Amino acid sequence: MNLEDIIQETKTYYCLECGKCTSVCPVARYDTSFSPRMMIENALLGFEDELVLDKELFSCLTCYTCQSECPSDVDFPVFVRKARAIAQGRGQRGICAHSGQLQSLARLMTSPTIKQKRLEWLSQEYRVSEKSDVLLWVGCAPYFEPIFEDIELSALGITKASLKILNSLGIEPKLLPNERCCGHDALWTGDIETFRKLAEHNAAQIKEAGVKKIVFTCPEGYRTFKLDYPNHVDLGCEVQHISELLAEKIGRNPDVLGKLKEIKKKVTYQDPCRLGRHLGVYDAPRRVLESIPGIELVEMKHSGLESICCGTSAFTNCDSCSNKLRSERLSEAVATGAEMLITACPKCQTHFRCAMVDKGEEHRPTPKIEIMDLANLVANAIGEGGKSSK
Amino acid sequence: MLVAEFEPQIIAFCCNWCTYAAADLAGTARVHYPPNVRIVRVMCSGMVNPIYVLKAFEGGADGVLVAGCHLADCHYLDGPVKCDAMVDKLRKVLHVLGLEDERLRREMVSTSEGVLFARVIKEMVEQLKTIGPSPFKVKMEALA
Numbered sequence: 327m328n329l330e331d332i333i334q335e336t337k338t339y340y341c342l343e344c345g346k347c348t349s350v351c352p353v354a355r356y357d358t359s360f361s362p363r364m365m366i367e368n369a370l371l372g373f374e375d376e377l378v379l380d381k382e383l384f385s386c387l388t389c390y391t392c393q394s395e396c397p398s399d400v401d402f403p404v405f406v407r408k409a410r411a412i413a414q415g416r417g418q419r420g421i422c423a424h425s426g427q428l429q430s431l432a433r434l435m436t437s438p439t440i441k442q443k444r445l446e447w448l449s450q451e452y453r454v455s456e457k458s459d460v461l462l463w464v465g466c467a468p469y470f471e472p473i474f475e476d477i478e479l480s481a482l483g484i485t486k487a488s489l490k491i492l493n494s495l496g497i498e499p500k501l502l503p504n505e506r507c508c509g510h511d512a513l514w515t516g517d518i519e520t521f522r523k524l525a526e527h528n529a530a531q532i533k534e535a536g537v538k539k540i541v542f543t544c545p546e547g548y549r550t551f552k553l554d555y556p557n558h559v560d561l562g563c564e565v566q567h568i569s570e571l572l573a574e575k576i577g578r579n580p581d582v583l584g585k586l587k588e589i590k591k592k593v594t595y596q597d598p599c600r601l602g603r604h605l606g607v608y609d610a611p612r613r614v615l616e617s618i619p620g621i622e623l624v625e626m627k628h629s630g631l632e633s634i635c636c637g638t639s640a641f642t643n644c645d646s647c648s649n650k651l652r653s654e655r656l657s658e659a660v661a662t663g664a665e666m667l668i669t670a671c672p673k674c675q676t677h678f679r680c681a682m683v684d685k686g687e688e689h690r691p692t693p694k695i696e697i698m699d700l701a702n703l704v705a706n707a708i709g710e711g712g713k714s715s716k
Numbered sequence: 717m718l719v720a721e722f723e724p725q726i727i728a729f730c731c732n733w734c735t736y737a738a739a740d741l742a743g744t745a746r747v748h749y750p751p752n753v754r755i756v757r758v759m760c761s762g763m764v765n766p767i768y769v770l771k772a773f774e775g776g777a778d779g780v781l782v783a784g785c786h787l788a789d790c791h792y793l794d795g796p797v798k799c800d801a802m803v804d805k806l807r808k809v810l811h812v813l814g815l816e817d818e819r820l821r822r823e824m825v826s827t828s829e830g831v832l833f834a835r836v837i838k839e840m841v842e843q844l845k846t847i848g849p850s851p852f853k854v855k856m857e858a859l860a
Contacts, residue, residue: 427770431770434774435813437851440813469809469813471808
């Protein structure tokens with residue numbers, strides 16, 4: 327695919343050069359050399375080198391804030407994604423955070439012969455069933471567990487909490503023993519080849535498993551399965567985020583989880599960009615939060631459609647600007663007076679926790695707030711063992 | 717037909733001050749060890765980043781050795797401590813990926829231990845021969 331095709335496909339030629347994208351862009355606020363408008367202009371003028379060889383191409387968070395403001399409906403994130411594919415072809419990879427380990431793991435997982443040991447954390451406490459037609463997507467959690475142990479992130483804790491919730495709903499899900507990375511990060515950094523291979527591996531396994539529905543704990547995987555896999559592979563099943571599933575069940579029967587424990591806490595909610603602006607899921611997590619007795623939800627200054635990204639996407643180009651963005655978002659959370667920040671995305675949590683490990687500048691320390699995934703909060707409210715599934 | 721015996725490929729990250737010198741010593745002292753190893757000289761075992769090891773596996777290595785000074789010998793004071801922490805963490809990641817523990821080896825070999833270096837390589841080659849080629853190598857051969 328060349329630049330001309332990308333312009334045609336993403337309707338970049340509709341650009342009015344109004345600059346609204348740059349004015350709302352969270353990256354441009356801290357990094358004055360980053361300008362979505364300039365990137366589009368470079369593309370329209372045919373300046374491929376200026377566009378794809380610039381390291382700023384990989385700074386875009388693909389958070390879709392620009393597109394929500396664009397009067398011409400230019401799909402800038404997809405434009406960036408495709409331009410990155412050209413950049414990859416020319417040897418540009420962006421600056422990979424965590425020395426590129428996560429990207430490397432995705433590439434290693436394309437090997438057809440690996441036999442992962444990704445379900446060793448699974449204990450008797452959780453009920454899973456081989457015959458179930460619901461699949462719980464575990465995703466990168468078993469890899470995140472050791473990689474991010476020093477920032478006290480428990481990605482598997484989120485998976486375990488989700489299993490507990492599903493069990494309480496009377497669902498005994500199936501887990502795939504050898505699922506691959508969903509390929510989200512590979513796709514968004516322009517590594518289409520790796521993405522395609524991973525998608526094929528996953529689609530084959532899902533077909534073999536014969537499931538009707540896949541439940542996700544991570545909005546990135548959810549987005550990838552819902553919007554990107556259909557362009558490459560045929561899944562033939564429904565996909566849902568755990569918050570949507572919960573909201574649906576609670577909407578039908580408020581006591582579906584049994585009697586929930588009271589958690590007296592004031593909380594605020596971070597909309598993950600993949601779940602919010604990418605897929606339009608804003609209400610479901612809030613409805614779930616409101617269903618927990620004692621929880622008081624307060625909104626941040628920017629929430630819903632205007633919500634600010636956690637600062638890094640696809641573990642690429644994580645720099646001082648990302649850190650400032652995170653600090654700002656955490657200050658907003660603290661300013662609400664909430665005791666806890668709830669997210670629905672393990673990656674948002676990773677990035678925020680990472681920012682909080684950093685002390686910050688002397689005159690402006692990084693704000694601190696307790697942070698928890700929605701699934702963990704619900705699982706805590708369910709209490710010991712939860713409601714019997716029978 | 718004669719089937720060629722599987723010859724594992726090992727990438728060894730050796731610290732400039734101890735293990736690289738030990739490998740040198742093994743050479744000058746005519747201590748024999750299998751030629752399956754490719755040595756990458758690094759200034760300190762503490763600078764070996766997880767991505768170096770992962771890249772070696774991506775490139776089709778069957779085993780990776782990370783070797784450097786003993787704990788108190790480090791030219792930069794705490795390199796081996798950093799290296800141990802890195803290897804411990806990476807081992808957990810590689811375990812989830814389904815890679816056998818023997819494929820990543822961490823050793824401390826000082827300048828005078830040329831014989832030990834040769835023994836480590838011999839042991840590693842034997843172990844890798846029993847467990848067979850790396851699962852990522854198959855991918856690379858399929859591509860070629």
